[in-house]
Amino acid sequence: MKAALLKSFGSPLVVETLQDPVLGTGEVVVDVVASSVLPYMGEVLSGERGYLLQLPLVPGVGAIGRVRAVGPDATRLTVGDWVFCDPTVRSRDDARTPDITLQGLSARGDGGLRLQRHFRHGPFAEQMLIPTENAIPIGPIDAADAGRWCALGPLLVPYGGFLAAELGAGETVLVSGATGYFGSGAVHVALAMGAGCVVAPGRNEKVLDDLVRRFGPRVRPVRLTGDEDEDGERMRRAAPGAIDCVLDLLPPGAGPTPVRTAAMTVREFGRVVLMGGVGMQGGEDLRLPYPWLMRNSVTVRGRWMYPAGAVARLIALIRSGLLDLTEYDVAEFALDEANEAVAHAAAEGGAFRTTVLRPDQR
Numbered sequence: 001m002k003a004a005l006l007k008s009f010g011s012p013l014v015v016e017t018l019q020d021p022v023l024g025t026g027e028v029v030v031d032v033v034a035s036s037v038l039p040y041m042g043e044v045l046s047g048e049r050g051y052l053l054q055l056p057l058v059p060g061v062g063a064i065g066r067v068r069a070v071g072p073d074a075t076r077l078t079v080g081d082w083v084f085c086d087p088t089v090r091s092r093d094d095a096r097t098p099d100i101t102l103q104g105l106s107a108r109g110d111g112g113l114r115l116q117r118h119f120r121h122g123p124f125a126e127q128m129l130i131p132t133e134n135a136i137p138i139g140p141i142d143a144a145d146a147g148r149w150c151a152l153g154p155l156l157v158p159y160g161g162f163l164a165a166e167l168g169a170g171e172t173v174l175v176s177g178a179t180g181y182f183g184s185g186a187v188h189v190a191l192a193m194g195a196g197c198v199v200a201p202g203r204n205e206k207v208l209d210d211l212v213r214r215f216g217p218r219v220r221p222v223r224l225t226g227d228e229d230e231d232g233e234r235m236r237r238a239a240p241g242a243i244d245c246v247l248d249l250l251p252p253g254a255g256p257t258p259v260r261t262a263a264m265t266v267r268e269f270g271r272v273v274l275m276g277g278v279g280m281q282g283g284e285d286l287r288l289p290y291p292w293l294m295r296n297s298v299t300v301r302g303r304w305m306y307p308a309g310a311v312a313r314l315i316a317l318i319r320s321g322l323l324d325l326t327e328y329d330v331a332e333f334a335l336d337e338a339n340e341a342v343a344h345a346a347a348e349g350g351a352f353r354t355t356v357l358r359p360d361q362r
Helices: 041-046 109-118 143-149 152-165 181-192 205-218 228-238 256-263 290-295 310-320 335-348
Strands: 002-005 014-017 027-037 063-070 082-085 088-090 100-102 127-131 135-137 172-176 197-202 219-223 243-248 266-274 299-302 329-334 353-358
Touching: 002 335, 014 335, 027 082, 027 143, 027 335, 041 335, 063 127, 063 143, 100 109, 135 310, 143 329, 143 353, 152 181, 152 243, 152 266, 152 310, 172 181, 172 256, 181 197, 181 205, 181 310, 197 205, 197 228, 205 219, 219 228, 228 256, 243 256, 256 266, 329 335, 335 353
Parallel strands: 172 197, 172 243, 197 219, 243 266, 266 299, 329 353
Antiparallel strands: 002 014, 027 063, 027 127, 027 353, 063 082, 082 135, 088 100
């Protein structure tokens, strides 16, 4: 098979012919049709993000493809099925605290690195080997729409956050980082899940206006000034009532101040879910006041990625028409153009923009 290989951090991807994946028990081989390219994939490949990766490696994260072969433990999947290749690979020998690797992107700790030794290569290739439970059926689609289905990636992350928050229909949500790649997806997902209002703070006025254009008056944009007290008051005023839930998706470079400002707008007995990157590259940590947390009975929860059953539930939202993938603009590149795709994602990626590799195209 052909694959785009990362041989050393900071070097360009090299398209080479590798051995086809060898199927084992508990595994599925998928023909990759489309794979999303993260806007920050260039930072991963350069080593700037410091992700745990064993090189050489075929990078990428998540893919849409068709089942090529299944192991003896597969009872529902059949050859030719369209599937989402869930990149969140969990160890099977500790159900309570499994080790995790994001296939083709990063590992978490020593246990994640052990998983990565086997499920290492990601979807920047014509084929990939994944655990059986990570091949999630999406139902019949037109091959031309495979790139659009790659939007599952930026939607799944905030969906996992809202599941952790136990978001209820009619509630008011604040999305910290609403103008970003994952944050804009969070606005989309919250509305699909029945949020009555989404407060969307940000500095990019063009994206804020676009959110209102796409989704209407349930989105309440807030243009940030950089002044902590002023911004907090603006967020509170934008909401029609108390803010029930805050989801933070700000990247590492944002710093802790806007995260703290957003978190402290939540009502008494409210919930705050942290999914962003503050502190992951050093710098000041997030400091939430102990008295405020205790006296207001605020629940603060971290969530990395999403629970195992989330993918099927999100696919159901899409199939029901509540979550419309046509909101996403897709730019597609052939596998031989992998480096161009990474550069394009960095320059043009953002709210409702998806860059995609198509290994099925020449």
